[in-house]
Structures are given as structure tokens and as C-alpha cells.
Amino acid sequence: MNKEPTLKEIREAYERIKPYIHRTPVLTCDALNRMCDAELFFKCENFQKVGAFKTRGATNTVFSLSDEEASKGVATHSSGNHAAALSLAAQRRGIKAYVVMPKNAPMIKQNAVKGYGAEITFCEPTLKAREDTLAEVVKRTGAAFVHPYNDYRVIAGQGTAALELLEEVPDLDMVMAPVGGGGLLSGTAISVSSISPKTEVIAAEPQGADDAYRSFHSGELIPSVNPDTIADGLLTSLGDKTFPVIRKYVKDIVTVTEEGIILAMRNIWERMKIIVETSAAVPFGAILTNRIEASGKRIGIILSGGNVDLEKLPWNK
Amino acid sequence: MNKEPTLKEIREAYERIKPYIHRTPVLTCDALNRMCDAELFFKCENFQKVGAFKTRGATNTVFSLSDEEASKGVATHSSGNHAAALSLAAQRRGIKAYVVMPKNAPMIKQNAVKGYGAEITFCEPTLKAREDTLAEVVKRTGAAFVHPYNDYRVIAGQGTAALELLEEVPDLDMVMAPVGGGGLLSGTAISVSSISPKTEVIAAEPQGADDAYRSFHSGELIPSVNPDTIADGLLTSLGDKTFPVIRKYVKDIVTVTEEGIILAMRNIWERMKIIVETSAAVPFGAILTNRIEASGKRIGIILSGGNVDLEKLPWNK
Numbered sequence: 001m002n003k004e005p006t007l008k009e010i011r012e013a014y015e016r017i018k019p020y021i022h023r024t025p026v027l028t029c030d031a032l033n034r035m036c037d038a039e040l041f042f043k044c045e046n047f048q049k050v051g052a053f054k055t056r057g058a059t060n061t062v063f064s065l066s067d068e069e070a071s072k073g074v075a076t077h078s079s080g081n082h083a084a085a086l087s088l089a090a091q092r093r094g095i096k097a098y099v100v101m102p103k104n105a106p107m108i109k110q111n112a113v114k115g116y117g118a119e120i121t122f123c124e125p126t127l128k129a130r131e132d133t134l135a136e137v138v139k140r141t142g143a144a145f146v147h148p149y150n151d152y153r154v155i156a157g158q159g160t161a162a163l164e165l166l167e168e169v170p171d172l173d174m175v176m177a178p179v180g181g182g183g184l185l186s187g188t189a190i191s192v193s194s195i196s197p198k199t200e201v202i203a204a205e206p207q208g209a210d211d212a213y214r215s216f217h218s219g220e221l222i223p224s225v226n227p228d229t230i231a232d233g234l235l236t237s238l239g240d241k242t243f244p245v246i247r248k249y250v251k252d253i254v255t256v257t258e259e260g261i262i263l264a265m266r267n268i269w270e271r272m273k274i275i276v277e278t279s280a281a282v283p284f285g286a287i288l289t290n291r292i293e294a295s296g297k298r299i300g301i302i303l304s305g306g307n308v309d310l311e312k313l314p315w316n317k
Numbered sequence: 318m319n320k321e322p323t324l325k326e327i328r329e330a331y332e333r334i335k336p337y338i339h340r341t342p343v344l345t346c347d348a349l350n351r352m353c354d355a356e357l358f359f360k361c362e363n364f365q366k367v368g369a370f371k372t373r374g375a376t377n378t379v380f381s382l383s384d385e386e387a388s389k390g391v392a393t394h395s396s397g398n399h400a401a402a403l404s405l406a407a408q409r410r411g412i413k414a415y416v417v418m419p420k421n422a423p424m425i426k427q428n429a430v431k432g433y434g435a436e437i438t439f440c441e442p443t444l445k446a447r448e449d450t451l452a453e454v455v456k457r458t459g460a461a462f463v464h465p466y467n468d469y470r471v472i473a474g475q476g477t478a479a480l481e482l483l484e485e486v487p488d489l490d491m492v493m494a495p496v497g498g499g500g501l502l503s504g505t506a507i508s509v510s511s512i513s514p515k516t517e518v519i520a521a522e523p524q525g526a527d528d529a530y531r532s533f534h535s536g537e538l539i540p541s542v543n544p545d546t547i548a549d550g551l552l553t554s555l556g557d558k559t560f561p562v563i564r565k566y567v568k569d570i571v572t573v574t575e576e577g578i579i580l581a582m583r584n585i586w587e588r589m590k591i592i593v594e595t596s597a598a599v600p601f602g603a604i605l606t607n608r609i610e611a612s613g614k615r616i617g618i619i620l621s622g623g624n625v626d627l628e629k630l631p632w633n634k
Contacts, residue, residue: 025342027364046590047344266627273363273623275590306590310583316633 001064004245005156007194010187013060013156014163020059020092024048024161026168026300031271036287038294041172042268043165046276046306050084050112052233053161053184053304054148058085060157061146062093070095072142077123077130079105080233081305082148087116098143100134102126108309149183150239159187165300166192172199173297176283178304179203179212179253180234182242188302189249199300200251204286206231207255212238216246216253230258230314233279233305252292256282260289262314268303278314280304318381321562322473324511327504330377330473331480337376337409341365341478343485343617348588353604355611358489359585360482363593363623367405367429369398369550370478370501370621371465377474378463379406387412389459394440394447396422397550398622399465404433415460417451419443425626466500467556476504482617483509489516490614493600495621496520496529496570497551499559505619506566516617517568521603523548524572529555533563533570547575547631550596550622569609573599577606579631585620595631597621 024044033039045053062074073096076086083099090097097118102125123133138145175192179185189201205212209227215238224237261278264285268276280303287294341361350356362370379391390413393403400416407414414435419442440450455462492509496502506518522529526544532555541554578595581602585593597620604611
């Protein structure tokens with residue numbers, strides 16, 4: 001796929017990945033609705049396989065490969081949800097997955113990837129070491145590199161979450177997603193603007209990692225430099241494939257303070273009784289801290305994931 | 318209601334409370350199924366209003382009262398989920414709720430009850446003080462006392478959770494519930510044995526509060542003395558209305574260690590991404606620690622509630 005996906009391609013992605021993913025529920029919560037005088041519809045990708053929406057994009061990419069491309073496996077560098085999602089997708093297709101990880105990656109993340117049968121290559125914990133090591137792995141194995149977000153097949157896969165959301169709740173004023181590299185946001189924006197042009201797409205980003213906010217408002221791709229936020233899934237920069245899509249289809253990007261993110265996460269845990277990770281709480285944080293005008297609106301929110309270290313919760317310092 | 322409810326009365330309770338409760342989802346989890354080689358169906362009463370199944374029994378009782386009985390309000394002594402559930406039900410019917418609470422009850426529980434408009438009377442933190450204070454409140458106000466579990470209307474209400482579960486997943490080998498005072502277990506046992514006689518009802522109890530286990534196996538009601546368990550919703554003794562129902566319809570009661578309860582709770586949080594309280598984790602703990610033979614079976618599990626102090630998690634000591 002060498003141009004941005006259309007709704008048709010997102011629908012094709014959906015048919016392709018349907019046997020391998022969960023159709024996640026859309027939950028509502030009276031208490032949170034009252035709290036912000038709005039009707040909120042939470043698309044629970046924290047319940048997705050691997051605990052995050054990343055399963056959609058990785059699965060679409062793995063099952064989009066020709067048999068020849070697939071025969072040598074897939075590779076990525078990531079210590080997060082994308083690596084686990086790619087490993088699971090490869091396992092389901094019966095091909096190899098190679099994951100490059102910094103050697104200080106938490107044991108729980110190493111084990112998740114190993115559990116899906118991936119081969120880990122450790123490297124020094126720098127971006128350069130990760131890229132160099134990945135290049136070596138790809139050269140040695142011939143595996144297809146699958147980028148966590150700057151890939152149209154990945155974007156098409158991520159767009160299927162909003163597809164399901166709008167099928168279930170068609171009449172929304174707004175759909176919100178968090179933004180890190182922009183894969184989820186791009187796919188969401190294409191789906192929403194194609195299916196329901198009157199529905200605004202608004203992204204939320206941590207104030208301590210506001211490169212997408214600054215890129216969006218300046219019109220130039222500004223990379224993320226020394227981001228500092230508890231929302232560790234949102235540290236990356238936009239890519240040259242996600243940024244143009246976001247400029248075209250996203251109405252606004254707003255930022256949220258660390259306090260706002262933690263407050264939102266805690267309220268989702270306490271009121272909805274579901275576990276979401278810090279990054280997933282950012283859009284609701286934007287509502288709670290009045291960074292967007294939510295009053296009286298019907299708002300879909302994509303809860304991006306639920307992978308949390310239960311021994312290190314942000315309110316237990 | 319002066320005799321044990323039948324399925325017909327549980328169905329009537331369901332019609333009565335339907336406008337006021339959530340129909341909670343039944344969730345499954347591949348990872349937990351693999352872990353115990355069984356098919357588990359979790360009935361999520363942690364998502365119920367007030368965060369616990371108690372809303373069913375309290376609502377049924379409040380809406381079963383005649384206008385005359387209701388006119389003077391309802392009363393109970395409890396610092397837990399029942400008090401909040403009764404307060405909410407009274408608010409929905411537009412009558413008063415009086416709650417007797419030990420003066421050292423956590424502020425969060427006081428506020429929950431106050432938030433539903435109940436009037437709190439504080440007492441010394443002893444059982445005698447609670448009962449005496451309740452008697453005074455009832456004498457002063459004429460309110461109808463609603464026991465947390467030893468009441469056939471409450472039992473009928475609690476039985477509606479299993480009704481919904483069996484409607485959704487008819488073909489179960491076993492249904493499991495935790496047991497404290499036995500309200501949930503009694504209602505569940507009547508529903509299950511009436512609708513699906515071949516489905517066994519098994520209860521799980523903390524080893525440190527095993528009065529129901531000992532009562533069941535000796536045939537005599539043995540009160541709970543100095544119970545010591547993290548599952549603080551299961552400290553109470555069976556009542557003279559719940560014990561006979563349990564003897565008649567329950568196949569077995571098994572006990573679970575503290576380690577087993579915590580292991581189960583943590584696995585539900587980590588794998589299912591949902592928040593359950595310690596008491597709710599006890600049945601799955603019985604499976605995880607091999608206190609029942611689960612292999613190859615289809616098992617319904619009632620997750621009784623999700624009210625947890627997020628600052629005091631059992632794995633963060």
C-alpha cells in the first residue's frame with residue numbers, strides 16, 4: 001500500500017483481521033457522564049488481544065503480506081504493545097517474528113513477546129543501537145520490517161476500531177483518540193471523516209510530549225525531543241505518513257497535564273471498574289480538565305490499551 | 318415474602334428491578350481459559366450500579382414494599398455495598414434511607430451513602446452498638462429494616478444475576494459464587510437449579526472465614542467467629558433463611574487461601590483488564606488453586622463486585 005488508505009481499504013482490513021481480533025465493547029458510565037455533562041462512549045481497546053489497539057494494525061500488515069514476503073518473517077524494534085501485537089499476528093500466520101529490544105527492557109515485556117514465539121535480539125538502549133540492530137536483523141533474515149505506526153497498512157488496521165465504534169454508535173458529535181506516532185489517530189480520522197463527516201476528530205496529547213500539538217498548529221513536522229510524561233505510549237514523533245493524514249482530517253489537537261492524565265485514569269478505574277493505561281486516559285483527561293468543550297455532546301473515546309504495571313500505579317508514590 | 322423464593326418470584330423480581338439496574342455483560346478471557354483448561358464465563362456484577370450485585374436485592378426489596386410500608390423509609394446497618402445499594406434504591410423510589418455506620422467507617426463509604434441522600438447515624442464499632450442503634454432508628458422513624466442477606470426479597474433479587482447469566486450462556490456445567498452471608502449464593506442456587514438442574518452450584522469461601530464451609534459440611538449453622546481474611550465482603554455468618562436454601566440447592570462449598578485469592582484477583586486484573594474486589598476473586602481462586610475440578614468444564618462465575626481502595630492493593634505492601 002503506497003498511498004493513504006481510504007475507507008474501502010479500512011473495511012478490507014477489517015474483513016482481513018476479523019478472525020484474529022476481538023470486537024471490543026463500547027461502554028458507557030452514568031457517573032462520568034454526569035461529571036462532564038456529556039454522553040461518553042468508550043471503545044474498549046484495553047480489552048483487545050495483547051491489551052491494546054496495536055493488534056489491529058499489526059495483524060492487518062502481517063496478513064497483507066504475500067506468501068513470498070511473509071515466508072521470511074517480520075521484524076520490528078519496540079519494547080511495547082506493537083512488538084507483542086506483531087509477534088502474536090506472526091504466530092497466527094505461522095511465520096517468524098524478530099523483535100529488537102533494549103537490553104534493559106522489563107522482563108514482563110520480554111516474556112510477553114517470547115510467549116508469542118518471537119525471537120528477541122537485545123541491543124543497547126539508544127535509538128541508534130535499535131535502528132542498527134534492526135538493520136542487521138533484517139539483512140540477516142530477510143524479514144519484512146513493520147513500523148509501529150508510519151505504515152499505511154498499520155494505519156488501515158488501526159482505523160477499524162473507529163469503524164466498529166461508529167457502527168454501534170452512529171450519531172456522535174466528536175471522536176477522540178490519543179496521539180503519539182499518529183497511527184491510531186490517522187486511521188480513526190480517515191474512518192470517521194469518511195463515514196460521518198459531521199463528526200469532529202479531536203486528538204489529545206500529554207503536555208510533556210506535545211510534538212504533535214506543535215506540529216499540527218505550526219504545519220511543520222516537529223520531532224519529539226526529550227519527552228517527559230507518564231503516558232509512555234505517547235513518546236514518539238509523528239511520521240511522514242501519519243502527519244499529512246492528521247493535517248487533512250483532524251479538527252484539533254489539545255494537550256493535557258500530567259495531573260489531568262492521572263485524574264482521568266483514576267476516575268476511569270474507580271467509576272468504570274476497568275483498567276486502562278496512562279496513554280489511554282489522555283483524551284478523557286482533556287475533557288476533565290476543560291481542554292475541549294464537551295458539554296451537551298455525544299463523544300466517542302478510544303481507550304487505546306490496558307497494559308499497566310500493577311506494582312507502579314501513578315497514585316501510589 | 319415469608320418463604321424461600323421460587324424461580325417465578327425471581328423472575329418477578331427481575332421485571333421489578335429491570336428499570337433500575339444494569340444488565341451486566343458476561344466476559345470471557347482466552348488467557349484465563351488456557352490457564353485452567355476450562356471455559357469460564359464471568360458475570361460482571363463489578364459493573365453493576367454501586368459496583369456490586371447488592372443493588373439487585375436492595376432494589377427488589379425497596380420496590381416490593383407497599384406504599385404504606387415505604388412511606389417511612391428503609392433502614393440498615395452496614396458500612397459496605399449493601400448500604401450504598403439500599404440508599405440508591407430508596408432514592409430511586411423517592412423514600413428515605415437510614416444507615417447505621419460505625420463511626421470509624423472510611424470516609425469514602427460515608428460519602429457514597431451520603432451521595433445517594435441517605436441519613437447516617439454513627440455508632441461505636443461493635444455489633445451490639447450497631448444493632449442497638451439500628452433498633453433506635455427504626456423505633457424513631459418507623460423505617461422498614463432491610464437485612465443485607467437474610468431476607469427472601471433480597472435473596473430473590475440476588476438470584477436475578479444468575480438468571481441473566483443462564484439466559485446468555487445456557488449450557489454450563491457449573492456456576493460458582495462467593496459466600497459470606499449467603500444472599501447471593503441462595504438466589505443463584507435457586508435460579509440455577511430451577512432453570513438448569515444438571516448445572517452444579519459450587520460456592521467458594523476464604524479459608525480464614527470458613528463458617529459456611531463448616532456449616533455446610535456439618536449440617537449445623539456455625540457462626541463466623543473472628544474471621545480473618547482480605548476478602549472483607551465475606552466476613553458475615555449464614556442466616557436462618559440462607560442456610561436451608563444453600564443446604565438444599567448447593568452441591569459443595571470449598572475454601573481458598575489468602576494467597577489463592579490474591580493470585581486470582583491479580584490475574585483477573587492483568588488478563589481481563591477489569592477491576593474486581595477481593596471477595597469477587599474467591600471463586601476463580603478456587604479454580605486456580607485446584608480446590609475444584611475445572612478441567613474441560615464450562616463454568617459460570619459471578620464476579621460479585623468491584624469496589625476497591627486503589628491506594629491499598631494487596632500486592633503493594
